[in-house]
Amino acid sequence: MNTTAHSTEAAPGRIVLLTTSHRVAPGLLSWPAWQALHAADRVLCADGAHPQLPYLREAGVTVDEAAPTAEELVAACAGGRTVVVVATGEGEPALTDGLARLAGSGRVSMPQLELLPASYDLPGARLLDLVQVMDRIRAECPWSSRQTHRGLAKYAIEEAYELVESIEDGDREELREELGDVLLQVVFHARIAEEDAEEPFSIDDVAGGIVTKLIHRHPHVFGDESATTPEEVKEHWLRTKAAEKRRASVTDGIPLGQPALALAAKLASRVRTAGLDVPLPQREDIGYTLLALATEAESRGTDPEAALRAAARTYRDAIRRTEGV
Template identity: 40%
Template sequence: MIEELRDIMARLRDPETGCPWDIEQDFATIAPYTIEEAYEVADAIERGDMDGLRDELGDLQLQVVFHARMAEEAGAFDLKDVLDSISAKMIRRHPHVFGNGASPGWEEIKAAERAGKSEDDSALAGVAGALPALLRAEKLQKRAARTGFDWPDDEGAREKVAEEIDEVREARSNDHRFEEMGDLLFAVVNWARKLGIDPEAALRAANAKFERRFRAMEEMAGDAFAGLSLDEKEALWVEAKRKKAA
């Protein structure tokens, strides 16, 4: 159980007898692995790989135990505190299940929690800066939308995308193009949101489709692929689409 994993991590972090690699890690060096493991969980789910999901959930759990152990060494909190905190939060956010009476909305409960933790009273407070950019853009837009700052329908968002494309074209310096390309991506996320599409999931699907088609092109051409002209590669791309490599 989780206690066994906690004890294993304690041994790995032991300054005298532990693993040198584990001992030298800190929150900053482990954080990228935590993010990576979360994505690998999502990948296993998308592939329908239950054996893989079991393994990846274990890897993700290890990240929680690792961070909790480092915090315990620093005298901040320990694994029990982490588990107690999330248990209390889930009970607090589900009064209709664990308490009496009607429940306020999920977002209202979270907003009240944020208000008690920070002096930042912005509607955008608490949207983590380390989130993937597409996901953070969507969360910022949803927060703003709850204040009434939003397009009434998807048409306004679509027109904004067209406007931003023109501004990228008109930019005359790399810095300006960089800024306008960011605005364009932000606008595309907004349009996807208005259409009810998860932009992160849509881009992952597009990545997977591109990879399948490109690999099909390589398979059709064999060793000659690298030496083909762009027109020849484009013909292979069309053929890959025709063969439903999508």
């Protein structure tokens, strides 16, 4: 009896908490996870509808649908046995809290405890959550369900400006939030586009389109061409873009609704890149003076819109100091 008791004490067993990601297809588990499942003395799962169970059973793993207490789980490990617990979506907080209390009590010899992630989120996996949340909001929210591309357009502009402001302020937390707000606009518009009766498209179509474009416009990365400087990269980009768009004029594709300084700089950039000799119109008007300044700034590699905005912020700060704010 003493020998048996000593053996049990020396080999209290092992508890493996197996976690999976709902963003990865069921059944796609890591090799260590499959090894642990096949080698376990018992495999338990509290959720009989857990999406992994059909795949585990198909692979020959016997799974008992049970939700043991911490004490029951420790007892099941007696004699050096290994018990794998397939965690539910919540991660079994009640069980892990109970095991922590039991370990802290000093009343029992605790088994080895191991957290084993069986599947991992790939980079970008949380984007799937955003798509699902947007689907539900579009279906159930009285405001969101009535929105249109045209009605949302102003918010895209507002969010873009707020993003720029967070960049200029150097606020990392604000930058993260504003990037999320801009991303929401993309997902929202893509969700609305799915409902178009004549030309529907989805967020996957949007992502697929930009992936194709990026690969095509980076032949130095995905193809046989080479580029060692930013200038050569830009040359590749403009050449492939011109072949794609087949534009009649270098001004095609420039949005006239953008801020005026940015518009002037973009026109000047297209002219310079194309090697055209287009003299600036000369008139005694402040608009043409600003056009000349924007063109000069672009030729020096300066963004006139950003430069004027920085100067305006400095002016704002001076006004506030004068006001004693």
